[in-house]
Amino acid sequence: xxxxxxxxxxxxLVLVFTVPFLRRPLISRWIMRGIRAMKLLPRxxxxxxxxxxxxxxxxxxxxxxGQPNFGRMLQEPYPELPPAVxxxxxxxxxxxxxxxxxxxxxxxxxxxPQVWQYLKQEKFFGLMIPEEFGGLxxxxxxxxxxxxxxxxxxxxxxxxxxxxxxxGPAKLLLRYGTPEQKARYLPRLAIGEEIPCFALTEPMAxxxxxxxxxxxRSIPSRRRSALPAAELAEALYxxxxxxxxxxxxxxxxxxxxxxxxxxxxxxxTCALVPTHxxxxxxxxxxxxxxxxxxxxxxxxHDVILPVDQIIGGVAQAGxxxxxxxxxxxxxxxxSFPATCSGVAQLVSRVTSAHxxxxxxxxxxxxxxxxxxxxxxxxxxxxxIIDATRHYTCGAVDKGEQPAxxxxxxxxxxxxxxxxxxxxxxxxxxxSGICRGPHNLLAHIYTATPISITVEGANILTxxxxxxxxxxxxxxxxxxxxxxxLEAGDLVxxxxxxxxxxxxxxxxxxxxxxxxxxxxxLVSPPVPGPTARYYRKLTWAAALFAWLTDIAxxxxxxxxxxxxxxxxxxxxxxxxLYLATATLRRYHAEGQRSEALxxxxxxxxxxxxxxxxxxxxxxSNLEVPIVGSLLRWTLLPWLRLNPIGTPPADELGSNVxxxxxxxxxxxxxxxxxxxxxxxPEQALGRLxxxxxxxxxxxxxxxKVKGAIAVGQxxxxxxxxxxxxxxxxxxxxxxxxxxxKEAAALRLAAIQVDAFTLExxxxxxxxxxxxxxxxxxxxxxxxxxxxxxxxxxxxxx
Numbered sequence: 001x002x003x004x005x006x007x008x009x010x011x012x013l014v015l016v017f018t019v020p021f022l023r024r025p026l027i028s029r030w031i032m033r034g035i036r037a038m039k040l041l042p043r044x045x046x047x048x049x050x051x052x053x054x055x056x057x058x059x060x061x062x063x064x065x066g067q068p069n070f071g072r073m074l075q076e077p078y079p080e081l082p083p084a085v086x087x088x089x090x091x092x093x094x095x096x097x098x099x100x101x102x103x104x105x106x107x108x109x110x111x112x113p114q115v116w117q118y119l120k121q122e123k124f125f126g127l128m129i130p131e132e133f134g135g136l137x138x139x140x141x142x143x144x145x146x147x148x149x150x151x152x153x154x155x156x157x158x159x160x161x162x163x164x165x166x167x168g169p170a171k172l173l174l175r176y177g178t179p180e181q182k183a184r185y186l187p188r189l190a191i192g193e194e195i196p197c198f199a200l201t202e203p204m205a206x207x208x209x210x211x212x213x214x215x216x217r218s219i220p221s222r223r224r225s226a227l228p229a230a231e232l233a234e235a236l237y238x239x240x241x242x243x244x245x246x247x248x249x250x251x252x253x254x255x256x257x258x259x260x261x262x263x264x265x266x267x268x269t270c271a272l273v274p275t276h277x278x279x280x281x282x283x284x285x286x287x288x289x290x291x292x293x294x295x296x297x298x299x300x301h302d303v304i305l306p307v308d309q310i311i312g313g314v315a316q317a318g319x320x321x322x323x324x325x326x327x328x329x330x331x332x333x334x335s336f337p338a339t340c341s342g343v344a345q346l347v348s349r350v351t352s353a354h355x356x357x358x359x360x361x362x363x364x365x366x367x368x369x370x371x372x373x374x375x376x377x378x379x380x381x382x383x384i385i386d387a388t389r390h391y392t393c394g395a396v397d398k399g400e401q402p403a404x405x406x407x408x409x410x411x412x413x414x415x416x417x418x419x420x421x422x423x424x425x426x427x428x429x430x431s432g433i434c435r436g437p438h439n440l441l442a443h444i445y446t447a448t449p450i451s452i453t454v455e456g457a458n459i460l461t462x463x464x465x466x467x468x469x470x471x472x473x474x475x476x477x478x479x480x481x482x483x484x485l486e487a488g489d490l491v492x493x494x495x496x497x498x499x500x501x502x503x504x505x506x507x508x509x510x511x512x513x514x515x516x517x518x519x520x521l522v523s524p525p526v527p528g529p530t531a532r533y534y535r536k537l538t539w540a541a542a543l544f545a546w547l548t549d550i551a552x553x554x555x556x557x558x559x560x561x562x563x564x565x566x567x568x569x570x571x572x573x574x575x576l577y578l579a580t581a582t583l584r585r586y587h588a589e590g591q592r593s594e595a596l597x598x599x600x601x602x603x604x605x606x607x608x609x610x611x612x613x614x615x616x617x618x619s620n621l622e623v624p625i626v627g628s629l630l631r632w633t634l635l636p637w638l639r640l641n642p643i644g645t646p647p648a649d650e651l652g653s654n655v656x657x658x659x660x661x662x663x664x665x666x667x668x669x670x671x672x673x674x675x676x677x678x679p680e681q682a683l684g685r686l687x688x689x690x691x692x693x694x695x696x697x698x699x700x701x702k703v704k705g706a707i708a709v710g711q712x713x714x715x716x717x718x719x720x721x722x723x724x725x726x727x728x729x730x731x732x733x734x735x736x737x738x739k740e741a742a743a744l745r746l747a748a749i750q751v752d753a754f755t756l757e758x759x760x761x762x763x764x765x766x767x768x769x770x771x772x773x774x775x776x777x778x779x780x781x782x783x784x785x786x787x788x789x790x791x792x793x794x795x
Contacts, residue, residue, distance in 0.1 A: 063474075126165075145672060148341045171327050172323060177311055380605055411466060477499060507542050569617060662691050707720060
């Protein structure tokens with residue numbers, strides 16, 4: 001009898017929990033009420049909702065399931081550049097890079113007039129405007145490739161070209177403009193007849209653009225078609241304005257007399273403001289880190305603007321925040337990774353050559369482990385950045401609008417580029433801090449904070465956008481549960497909740513199993529040396545998804561205020577994406593054997609970052625009982641049985657040495673940048689010297705061998721070169737090559753110096769000549785902070 005009663009109770013419980021029409025009133029209804037009473041799920045404002053709903057979910061959603069489908073991810077597009085784009089890169093882009101060096105642009109505090117003219121002539125401001133409107137109709141990948149090459153020449157190039165092609169009015173017009181607006185403005189924007197800029201934020205708004213106080217109100221007219229600027233902010237910060245002819249403006253639209261027939265408060269609206277209108281003031285200029293591109297405050301007072309200047313017309317009035325979020329959702333994932341890839345590739349090429357050419361204690365500094373470590377980081381992070389750039393572009397060109405991936409791409413590539421340039425400056429030493437036409441890194445170093453700050457400051461992007469909004473947007477159930485709660489929809493809430501709980505329990509069990517087996521339960525989509533990384537990433541994703549649910553349950557609506565914790569979750573999600581992009585690149589490029597050490601370094605570094613972030617989450621997860629239990633059990637186990645550890649020194653050494661050799665890997669890693677063929681230009685000189693030094697090393701090894709067997713007196717090979725030549729141990733051609741390499745090496749390590757008059761003239765606009773023109777150099781016996789015995793005086 002007791003057994004029968006027990007079985008009956010068990011059957012009843014099973015029925016209650018598994019039969020929806022029983023479960024909903026008996027369990028789910030009470031859970032729904034409890035969640036509402038305890039405010040466990042976050043409240044979402046209208047502005048947050050617009051940001052969350054901007055774009056769509058792409059592969060980032062896979063990581064929140066805990067079971068990422070890497071087979072699907074490997075099938076995502078990884079397109080190649082068509083011949084027409086390749087021709088544009090080798091033609092107009094190469095030509096514009098030759099017109100002015102970064103040093104010349106800084107000296108003139110602007111792009112030279114001939115550069116402005118060439119940019120307009122070759123439609124650089126219309127790269128992504130369709131051909132039907134007079135533009136070049138480039139894809140996102142093609143535009144990105146142009147930006148990579150321009151960034152390797154000067155940040156001023158990308159700042160000038162990027163604004164017109166990213167968040168400028170053209171983007172908004174293409175997506176939301178009326179046919180009349182497109183026909184009127186897009187052809188003029190494509191050829192630079194209109195120079196665009198965009199005003200989005202203001203002093204009291206900052207990154208919170210939804211908090212704009214700038215206003216416009218409607219006023220009566222014969223056709224009720226005028227909108228004046230009643231209270232424009234004192235200063236709206238945005239790029240490209242002093243020479244701009246067309247200002248894209250975000251503002252709050254008020255219609256107190258309901259003249260337009262849709263209420264009195266419309267909300268944020270976007271409009272096109274011709275800058276020649278009375279009341280628009282563009283007479284001042286900012287100085288962003290000394291970088292010479294136009295960034296200006298704008299004031300507007302009682303500006304009369306026709307209603308048809310609203311982007312998209314009256315139908316889009318009040319939709320400005322949504323429009324901006326939709327445009328930014330994909331846009332920030334294109335321009336910034338491209339710029340950072342160009343910078344990273346340039347630093348890779350410069351520092352690897354310098355490490356060979358620069359000698360200390362009779363050895364190239366690249367032979368020292370203290371230099372190998374940052375060189376390996378530079379190479380590995382450069383590979384990751386460009387993989388992320390290409391993978392993200394492929395998604396957007398396919399039609400995806402991955403808001404969270406775009407935030408990840410913007411945040412991570414700018415942060416990694418900052419680390420790369422810091423490492424590069426350390427390697428360059430004194431030659432990195434002495435500005436002049438031959439210093440290729442100093443201006444990049446000072447410009448780096450600009451990318452970190454704009455289009456969403458990185459602190460905000462990491463803590464609020466990647467995980468704060470990402471968890472709601474990308475989680476397979478959470479946003480649906482929130483919507484069901486808000487609507488009081490018990491049926492949908494019940495369906496989503498129990499699926500959510502099932503996934504939560506499954507991810508907990510999978511995390512345990514994958515941890516115990518180091519991911520061996522996973523079948524990787526490809527065999528070979530990268531198979532183990534797919535296993536570890538699957539393990540990491542399962543743990544990430546499980547810990548995410550624990551945090552959501554434990555903190556509820558308070559989680560978005562736990563920014564240290566959400567930042568660590570963002571780090572896990574970001575590195576899961578970067579590692580996936582890295583694997584996709586390696587697979588797409590044919591799994592080239594020479595790239596494998598670089599790929600392995602990149603993936604091991606990625607897993608180490610995931611490990612560190614997971615440890616940080618577990619150490620700081622203040623969920624009652626559960627948090628303590630995880631710190632006592634899972635955290636020690638994860639330390640003993642890590643998801644990843646930093647790359648070994650031997651692997652880093654292999655990567656660093658491969659980067660220092662002229663050849664396939666170095667060329668492949670830096671294939672997208674501008675490399676001048678002229679040896680009088682800084683990078684051309686370094687590349688030429690590197691090639692000569694490597695050829696000379698083979699000859700010096702022959703001399704060293706002769707010394708070792710007693711054919712030549714003891715000493716350093718270079719000291720015995722004359723004797724080796726006299727004894728015919730080396731040919732006259734070999735002798736001349738070594739002598740030339742030594743002279744080139746000495747010249748390449750010199751830093752720029754100026755007379756007092758020249759120094760005082762630095763930064764004063766002057767007549768522009770040929771880029772990096774030949775310098776008359778005399779040498780004085782001085783020392784500098786790089787340890788060089790000779791420093792040049794340039795005239």
